[in-house]
Structures are given as C-alpha cells and as structure tokens.
Amino acid sequence: MTETATRAATILPGTTATGAQTTLGVMGGGQLGRMFVQAAQAMGYFTAVLDPDPASPAGLVSHFHIQADYLDEQALAQLMQRCSAITTEFENVPAAALHTLGAHRPVAPGARAVAIAQNRIQEKQFFNRCGVATAPWAAIESEADLAAVSDALLPGVLKTARLGYDGKGQVRVASRAALGEAWRQLGAVPCVLERMLPLVDECSVIVARGWNGQTVHYPLQRNLHRDGILAVTEAFEGNLPYPGVNRALDAAKTIADELGYVGVLCVEFFVLADGSLVANEMAPRPHNSGHHTVDSCDLSQFEAQVRTLAGLPLVAPRQHSAAVMLNLLGDLWFDGEGRARTPAWAEVLALPGAHLHLYGKLQPRPGRKMGHLTFTAASAVEVRATAARAAALLGMAPW
Template identity: 60%
Template sequence: MTRARVLAPGATLGVLGGGQLGRMFVHAAQRLGYRCMVVDPEADSPAGSVAEQHLRLRYTDARALDALAAGAHAVTTEFENVPAEVLRRLAERLPVAPGAAAVAVCQDRGLEKATFARCGVPCAPHAAIENAAAFDALSEGLLPGILKTAQLGYDGKGQRRVERVDELAAAWRELGGVRCVLERRLDLACEISVVLARGADGELVSFAPFRNLHRDGILAVTQWPAPGIDAAAAARADAAARAIATALDYVGVLCVEFFVLRDGSLCANEMAPRPHNSAHCTIDGADASQFDYQVRALAGLPLPAPRMHSPAVMLNLLGDLWRGDRAPRWERVLELPGVHLHLYGKTQARPGRKMGHLSVTASTLDAADAVARQAAAALGIAPW
C-alpha cells in the first residue's frame, strides 16, 4: 500500500460539527500549522469559536458543502450522526476521512453487530426489532434486556430497560416505534474502550485500553491504563478493534467500546467513528493525543505509536456541577498537582451537558486516582 497524498501544514482542514471534539481537533490541527473550517449553525459552538473559519450552516446545507469543497483540502467529522450521504457527496469533491461507508456502519447498531460478527468479535445476544411483529418471535433469553434505537442514540438516550416480554411494546412505542435492537442485559465486570488511528495506507496505531465508568448512561470517569485488565485481555481487545478497523478499511480515529464480563470475556458494545470521550486523557497523558492522530490520519502524515508518559484519570464535568450560570470554583481543583482542566467554552450549563473535563496525571494510576478523588470531592462529583 502507498501512503496517501500528504497535506502539508498550512492547508485547511474542514470539520463537520462544532462540538468539543471538533474544538480539540482544531487545537491539535492549529499546533501543526493547519487552518480549520468548522461547519456548525451555532454562533458560539465550541469548535467554531476557535477555528479560522466558522461556516454557520447545517452540514446538510448545499452551501456548506460548496464552501468546504472550495476552501478546504480535506474534511473530517467530529459528530457521529453526520448523514453518510453528506460524506459520500463531499468525497466526490475532496478527501474525506473517515469514509461514508465506515461511518454508516458506526451509525447503525445492527450494522455494527454484523461487522463484529464478520470479524469474529463477540457481542451481546440480540435481535433486530423492525416492527411490532418482531416481539412474537423473540427468545426469552434476551430478557431482561435493553431496547436501543438502531440509530441516533448517545449518552444513554434512545434506550429503555425491559424486564418482561409484556413491557416490550410500550418501550418500543416510547422510543418512537423506530427500528431498534433488543440486547440481553449483561452482568458487567467493567467497561473498556480501545481508541486507534488508521491511515489511508493501512498503518494502524492504538492506545492501551481505557476503563470507563458510566453514570445515567453518560461517561463519568475514565482510568488509564485500565485497572483490573490484564495484558492478555488488553491484547484481545486491541486485536478485536484492529480487526474491525481493517475490515472497514477505516481511515481516521475509531473507538470500539467493550463490555468485560464477570468471567473475563469481552463483548464489543458499539463504535464511534471519531475521537472518543474516554481517550481525552491522551491529551495530557501521552506524547500524541487522539486528536493529534485524527489530524495526522486526515493529512496523510506518519502515525508513529503513541507512548503513555503518565497514567491518568479523567472526570467529565457535566452541567449539573453549575449552579445556574455560576461555574464551580476551579481554583479548588487547579491547586491540586497534575490537574489539567479543559473547558469547552459552552455558555449554557444544562444537566447532563458535557461542559468540560479534567484529567489528572501522575507517575502511577493510584496516585492519579487519589488526586482525582480529591478533585471530585471539591467539585461535588460522587466518588467511584
């Protein structure tokens, strides 16, 4: 395989979506001397407000696509639900990574699970729910389960827990009667994620797995390297994520989430075709972050393996920590050693909204965890 055409620093990189992932991509791109063009309708979008150019348009707007084709040299996405069709149309005019086909898979739980199966990667027992008739054919073995919309779910949204068969119809109606997947609810020992970067030439590098604690369906705490995961399990997760990226001929940064079951076995849960919240601690804990790799993969630059220089613990800072418009008193965490505070510039704090994150680095994970617990106590985040 040959290396893709290299976009030299100075080129303009387009980003579909203007959230915090786009903002951290822009920061990484600008450090390397690239210029950024962000497409997001919101005036104060986190990425739009730091990019050289902010197109205040929807990414489905033909004018946005024309402006990208005219002004950018390559395009990536920071938002998982950019319609694959938009990426396909853009790719006729300039390089787009990740590609439409791979993104379409990551947008659909059914296609994701089919990809896991094709790669020999286990996932939770499940059944597709296309219509109400599907309930009659279900095996009891899928209950208690979780009914999830096949598309557009995130942060635990688009899901209903179901204990008994007779609850299914109501749960499905509550989810809008759309195409769903019913999954058996598994007894999880913990959750981990693998984040990797793959270039157009097939070069592939990955970070050691992250261990993730969710609360109310939203990531709350990440520990890196994942405690309680032995080298063999980490290697299995890594190999599975690599196989999936290769099967999809994926270009860019990909996250694969896994469940670790009580017996130590792994089940793939879902994928994100972009940098992932669980790998934010690579900004402060590694010599290249997931966003650095997103820039490199898009620009066709080399992808040397990352080196973790500091174990890290990441805490998400949700809008719940704000009192009205009043932000937490940051000096209470900034006085702690190894604390890296990242705020996304969002002006409206709402419960569950990701306003920022905080990574604590130290020479050992235990030391980072101890400081992270102090930070959590100072901010009013529940201990883990």
C-alpha cells in the first residue's frame, strides 16, 4: 500500500492574494534543514523550523524557529498554522508527529516512509518485498531469535534496529559467543544481523519524486566511510567502473514508487567483488553524499526538496562539473595534542574550485559534522588532485 497523497494546488513562492507570505516548514534543525531553508528562501518562501535546540543550525537562519519537542502538540499546531506544507530533515523525527501534521497539511515525505526508514528490520523487509537485494540478514528481537541465527550469517555485523547512524549502534561479530555478548551490550534491543560480504566499494543514488509520480535522479556517487561516517564523495563520470552499478538507479526508483514517495530519497549500496550491488539503507531526505550538488549541478538536492514539497515542476538535474566532497568533522579544530586550532581555511580557499560550507554549529567535537568542502573542476583528474591537496592542508587522511 502506497502513501501518495493528492494535492489541491501548487504552492507558489512569494506573497499570496491575501498578503500573507507563503511559508514552508521543516521538522528538524540540523545542517540538512539549514540547507533546505536556504534553498527555500532563495526561491522566495518564508520558512519555519521546529527543533528543540535553541542553537539549531536551521533555526538560526529561518524566519521562524519553534523551539519545542517534536511531539509537542502546541508546537505542531503552530507549525501547521504557519506553513502551507512541511518536510523533514532527518529520519528520526517521530513518525507519529508527521502523521499528525499530514492530517492537516501536505507532508513530504510521509509518515509511513519515515517509519520504515527508522527501523532496519522493516527497511530490509521492504527492500526484499521490492525485489531489491540486501546482504543476507536476520532479525534478533529475543533470546529465541538469537539461538535460531544461522551459522551462515557469521561473521557479520550486528546493528540496532533503531537510532543507529554514522556507525553508532553497530558491532562486528565473528562467532556465536561474540554475537550474544554484543547483543546484550547493545541492551538486548531489537537488532539486525547482516552477513559480512566481500565489498569493494560503496555508492549512493539520490532521486526526487513529485506528487504526480514524476521522478528525476542525480548521477551515482562513490562514497568512502571512515569509522562509519562519510568522509569523501566522488561524483564524476567513471567514478564507479563496475558492471551492474546502474541497477542502483532502477532499485532506488522502484523503492520510491512502491512507497508512493514524495521528496528527495537517497539509497546507499555496497558494491561486491563481482560488481553486483546490495542495498544497505535508505534516507528519506537529502543526504550527505549529495551535498556536492549545490556546487556541481544546476539543480541541487535541496532545491529538488523544495520543488517536490511545493508541487513545482521537476526537471532532470544536470551535473556541469566533476566534484569531490570532503566531510569536515570537529576533529579538524584540534591539533595532535588536543589543543584548539582554526583549520587552514585561507590556504584551502586559495585552491581552484573550492566551495566551503560551514553549518553554524557553535561547538566543534570529534566526530561531529561541522561542514563540508566541495571541489569542482572540468575533469576527474583535476578535481581529485585539488581535493587531495586540500585534505593534506587540513591534516585529513588521503584516500
């Protein structure tokens, strides 16, 4: 059963006939919300953010910041009163809040899609129902499930079903004894055990799907993770020289269609040694690996989010430059002795094709995403060389 909703009319930017300013809302105030807000404002919309953090990156730049819990009834009512349509910037916004909002306003993505993405068990079941391959897996929700795990799933990775991201809530296990110990260390909460596979690469594909079912997509992106956190994304022709990787696009479109999805959707894949693909997870929102689209494409993933939410025309994005994106973690704000420092922005910005994006977070911490740095150039060779030079200047590991 899909969740596609009908729309009465396109939500145009600017001032309405009654003199009110059209406002779009976003649940969540992190960097993804900030970039959505900036894209919406550039197009002439007012914006409202609901987020409990008084210093949320999106709240700091939005016209309205409703500082409250995501399930606060008065806050949800205020967001509905202000906004013509509402989106979300991260998948851990309670699906129940989106369901409440969706009863009164267009909400994209809908509560069902977000609820599936919030639970790895439901997500993998959904992928498999769509005919999208995943690593062999089993749900572990009880001692009986633990005892019934097949030896064929070991060695594997145990992941909490909920709230795991950026490598959190994951433990590698090589034996049944290690599996049991890891499950209990994770609190004996519902988990997914995935068999470890011979991986050679990682990639992601981002699609945008409108209320009418029209879908556009961005080129496949090659990703490198370190300690479970995205470190580098490469986006240029020939970045994934494996047979069959183009099937990722078909898989992502199938997932979006089966969900009746509206909005921007990212699906992450592992590339196996034989060149085949297995889906890892989906993100019902713009994605870290798509940040380069702000600088390398004529339609960024955030403008696509605005267009899908508001029912504006979707056009196929065109990538005009080869791109490499570097994630900027809080580690860069400290030297090898743990002393605070300022990263070498002047030297980095002297490099050709450098685009610095800092998120306005007030406190750097190791592992915290503080910003990203995108390089664009006419060729893959040029952009990779320049990005490598920037990484060296910042003290980042080469790749």
